[in-house]
Amino acid sequence: MSPFFDRLAGSVLRKQTPLVVGLDPRWKSLPESFHSASDSLEQRARAYGEFCVGVLDVVAPLVPAVKPQVAFFEQLGWRGMQVLDEVVAHAKSLGVSVILDAKRGDIGSTAEGYADGWLGDRSPWRGDALTVSPYLGDDSLQPFVRAARDRSAGLFVLVKTSNPGGKFLQDLVANDATIYHRVGDLVERLASESAGESGYGVAGAVVGATYPEQLAELRQRMPHTWFLVPGYGSQGGTAANVAGAFDDRGLGAVVNSSRAIIFAHARDEFADMDWQQAVEAATRRAIEDLRSAC
Amino acid sequence: MSPFFDRLAGSVLRKQTPLVVGLDPRWKSLPESFHSASDSLEQRARAYGEFCVGVLDVVAPLVPAVKPQVAFFEQLGWRGMQVLDEVVAHAKSLGVSVILDAKRGDIGSTAEGYADGWLGDRSPWRGDALTVSPYLGDDSLQPFVRAARDRSAGLFVLVKTSNPGGKFLQDLVANDATIYHRVGDLVERLASESAGESGYGVAGAVVGATYPEQLAELRQRMPHTWFLVPGYGSQGGTAANVAGAFDDRGLGAVVNSSRAIIFAHARDEFADMDWQQAVEAATRRAIEDLRSAC
Secondary structure, three states: OOOHHHHHHHHHHHHOOOEEEEEOOOHHHOOHHHOOOOOOHHHHHHHHHHHHHHHHHHHOOOOOEEEEEHHHHHOOOHHHHHHHHHHHHHHHHOOOEEEEEEEEOOOHHHHHHHHHHHEOOOOOOOEOEEEEOOOOOHHHHHHHHHHHHHOOOEEEEEEEOOOHHHHHHHOOEEOOEEHHHHHHHHHHHHHHOOOOOOOOOOEEEEEOOOOHHHHHHHHHHOOOOOEEEOOEOOOOEOHHHHHHHOOOOOOOEEEEEOHHHHOHHHOHHHOOOOHHHHHHHHHHHHHHHHHOOO | OOOHHHHHHHHHHHHOOOEEEEEOOOHHHOOHHHOOOOOOHHHHHHHHHHHHHHHHHHHOOOOOEEEEEHHHHHOOOHHHHHHHHHHHHHHHHOOOEEEEEEEEOOOHHHHHHHHHHHEOOOOOOOEOEEEEOOOOOHHHHHHHHHHHHHOOOEEEEEEEOOOHHHHHHHOOEEOOEEHHHHHHHHHHHHHHOOOOOOOOOOEEEEEOOOOHHHHHHHHHHOOOOOEEEOOEOOOOEOHHHHHHHOOOOOOOEEEEEOHHHHOHHHOHHHOOOOHHHHHHHHHHHHHHHHHOOO
């Protein structure tokens, strides 16, 4: 199998969009048809599975990747994790890449444990890529990088996150560079050492749409690093805000939208549609909107 | 129920030790009786469950808490997460506290998702405490703090980790303070705002045994923050190294040991015992060793 970011570049070009649909199931936001008398963990897990499969059936032909948010499955205990397994299997059967948003991080053999659980076709959850957190330092990323290389998978390391509090630590300046620049430089080194045909290496970066200037600056500073850009849509990021994330070919970034797409049935503009029609309309609208950016 | 760190202080005094036993099951390190012809995920998960239950039966009367390392259960996919559920249930039935080492971190409702999954008796995995990562900033910790307060649970925020690469980011100096001091100051503020009868608040900190000077300095700087100290034993930390972690009452810290206890059957000195006798002997030896420290 070719390296993940080469595959991702191919499907971004084929589908002509960098849009990633975030699978963030929330019990209270599901379309009415999923509600039932019982809200047991078992019942909720089953509903999450059916809902995500329904979303996938609509969006898989339209976008290069989906991004399940692992926290919402973990919220339901092991039953949620079992359903996540089925959701990933369905996504893979439809040929769409799966970025597992789990923000894992640990050291040595413990990090290997996480990588074994999440990365690659032979892992239990079979992710094409995984988000990871860098607080434990450079040696904590190595097992993830090795696993990603061995298994043609990808990583997205948290660099500059979309939330306001991200600045608490990430924007501190040490030796004339912010923490996010330092983490970014480390990620870029890991990426440049492993660059595939697309020019991008196994280590990608999470950089929020809510900081457009930093996004454009990091694009220049990290030429071998593919970006996963959260914060577009519901968190206030616009297509103009994410324009700086792309290289000259329109590659180098995918842009995530979750709630605005999967819960489109709750948006006034789609009120006359059934929930899957609303998902499709919202996906097509986001694709159109992003077209102006890349 | 009383706040977690008050309960923990009580059991440290009752059992007269700050030792926490880490439940880090690894397939190749299990005693021979757990090996079988098949090494399917299902078979391995079953073995992890039986092994951890066997460890718990020995150590629960001796120590105040156990610390399952979630990565090793996640390594086996949802089957591992299901077994973790059974392991926690067994620990609770034996009256020993459960610190879930998952190093989770995310923002807003996503962080709430994790907290809902892990913290408190009504959560699926029913942890008494959870380790969390601070890279996403102060606002990312709030949902965990709220959930911990509401559910009489505790947190341990990564501050100064035991691995060599921890210094890559944690030791950088910004505005005359290291990153770990800044994170430590934030955690201490959250702890002081929620201090219970023991004097310790809902936010604890992970501080490695491999940095004894910093450990002692942080103890002074963070008087309301209970420490979880990894790195004792297999990572080279000694009883003398952890001495600075405790307050005048011998409280304020628990010290984790994983491999040296749960895989004690592989240590020459315990070669003539069955594996559970070896676990008991190694636990008693670590308790004795730590007695000199606090």
